[in-house]
Amino acid sequence: MRLKYLVLGAAVGSLVGASVLASRAEAQESIFVPLLTYRTGPFAGSGIPIANGMHDYLAMLNERDGGIGGVKLVIEECETGYNNAKGVECYEAVKSKKPVVVNPYSTGITLAIIPKAAVDKIPILSMAYGLSASAVGNEFPWIFNPPATYWDGLSMMFRYIGGKEGGLDKLKGKTIGYIYFDGGYGLEPIPLLEQFAKDYGFTVKKYPVPPAEMQNQSGLWLNVRRDRPDWMIMWGWGAMNPTAVKEAAKINYPMDKFIGIWWSGGDDDARPAGADAKGYLTLNFNGVGTNYPAIQDIVKTVVDKGKSQTPKDKIGENLYNRGVYNSVLIAEAIRNAQKITGKKVVTGEDVRRGFESLKISAARWKELGLPEFGAPIEAVSCTDHNGHHAAYMQQWDGTKWVKVSDWIVPMKEKVRPLLEAAAKDYVTKNQPWPKRTEPCDKST
Template sequence: MKLSKIVIAAAVVAAGASSMATSAFAQAKEQFFPLLSYRTGPYAPNGVPWANGKQDYIKMINARDGGINGVKLTFEECETGYATDRGVECYERLKSRPGVSLFDPQATGITFALTEKAPVDKIPLMTLGYGLSVAQDGQAFKWNFPFMGSYWTGADILIQHIGKANGGLDKLKGKKIALVYHDSPFGKEPIPLLQERAKMHGFELQMLPVTAPGVEQKATWLQVRQSRPDYVLLWGWGVMNSTALKEAQATGYPRDKMYGVWWAGAEPDVRDVGEGAKGYNALALNTSGQQPKVIQDILKHVHDKGQGTGPKDEVGSVLYTRGVIIQMLAVESVRRAQERFGKGKVMTGEQVRWGMENLALDQKKLDALGFGGVMRPLSTSCADHMGSTWARVHTWDGSKWNFSSDWYQADEQILKPMVKAGADKYLADKKMTRRDAADCQS
């Protein structure tokens, strides 16, 4: 009887050990993506499609491909409300999850707060089209990756475009350009570049901050009405954008003289204004619509299976597609890391960081991924954590966005010295040194 109990007990222990091993194996084969989002508050209209695009891409990769070389992708979303303190709380809660890959803070303020934490925790930050402009310098900012552009590249391209519309940058002399900006780290970020361009070309820069979240702008647009700038640059987000367009309409400022950053150029920004926003221009990092193969794959493998995160008619919108791009770059960073550190293995944050620093997505690769016509090729290195500095302009016709320019590349002769000077100052302030060749290979 005693022997029988011992045998049974041993069997139970063995079964438990087997179960634990199976559980550990399952856990070991999952790559975790923490998703910071804001589905509530004044920024929700823009935050929701962005977040939905990320989730749907993860679901599609699991459904279509079985993950990354057999490694299943998992995620957990954490609501920040676009608030820096809540973003940091989300980071602290999710950073220790097994298989954590990288963080996309989805806010410049949160990015500033996490930039000091990422090197300690060894988890990279992806800030596509936002964040610290000087973080393009990967030899100074090892853990920050402002893929596809910064607010300096965006501001530079807008000045190039306005100059071209006037017959050359020299024709900007004596012009007045107003910056209506979100009074936050996000809105203030383009100011140094615009000041540099103003000195170069002789235009007057008028800076008009808008208190967050931007639902009250009457005083701002009264100033616009009084000063009558030749152009208005809109550095807004969420409800600030549609409010600005409505106020411009009310004060009679021509919308075709208004140019928004790429976070002020999506459907939620103009939908409620409709015809009143006709002629308004904004930067674009990506295309929109449901024609691209990647969008068709999401519809087929996710939405047609009843697994869509949001409404089907949202799929392919500007910000939804940007969310898809962000998650694709995250997935490809893991895939690139696996090529070096082991296919079919779960990557650490350090390994994913290497993958982010060694991405090479040429047109052939983008086409194979289903992103043909969606975005520009991207290639990163230790020196360049941005990978692409191109954007174009699209214009609202009252019902949809249409591209109204070819691609522009930010002027490296202006950007490189500014980025290096800013990065050098950061290193000096932090008593740090630039990464050497050995570090760049790690």
């Protein structure tokens, strides 16, 4: 009796499976854009708005324009949970579907897949995160990290601090505290910070936050209170950010002397501390708010139609718009690739060329329906995969982020030699590292 059911069940099951496989086998002209995102785990607070922004902009292009250049985008999310092993698994899973670009959205995952990219011929976009040295296009032809590296970010902070102090030489004898995520991401700026300390004569106090202790920083902030740094700089992510802002407010640290990197500037990072966080500064390279035609298009064509997971009141928040910015880079690179090659359905190899000659002028930003949304992208080239573009300082006013500075340009002359040295170091440590064989396009 039992056996009969079993056989019957197996037969039905295989029928269903076969029909499913058959229906999926239909070929279709499309461009596959996987999004490695994390909506679960301790970093979900930062990951969800970014995932939403990335997804919604691409979905809007599908709805409004029918994709890019008339080719639909196939958007697929893969959940990484900000975990390296799962991220690599996602990469392996999407690899076979011929992605035109992969965004790991985690420094750890980026590091793990950097060596694979050149072998698999898949461009990696690690937007202002990942390995700073990968800005050196001659050594890392497949990795792109516009618009700015962490070292650019740090130099921009120092330009801002210098402006407030009345010159960087005024920093002599002062103390600057550096609170950071104790992992690859937070460790990266340290060499430049120490060089600045030597150049300008201030002392650095370091406050590492171990990943397991992100939400438990009170002891660390007691040390901050004892050391009384004149400025605090933060490299935080996920649950670490709101905790740090709250603790800083608790010890009455002057919030307008507390600067976060662009990944510490989510609305949910400052909001829990509410009015106490007033004055908290972070760098940013994308516009905030919904006052852009393209964001209105997202609301109209995607969110209002129920094709998104975004709650309507979260649209226009900083990290949501960061996700949109990320997708603009993807979309423009694909468009550029179509222009260069004349093909409609582009491959990863084409999009790599698209990234290398990526230009988004102020006029182009306006054309995209995002006027003044970001600094013009004009310096990405064959040798420079980052461009070292400008960012601005924003301040929390108790309820929302307000732009408080003009575009600040990074100290490229300080950063670039460090990058070159870091790239060389990476390459010597990872011998044999493949020589670049991809030719540079004329247009760059």
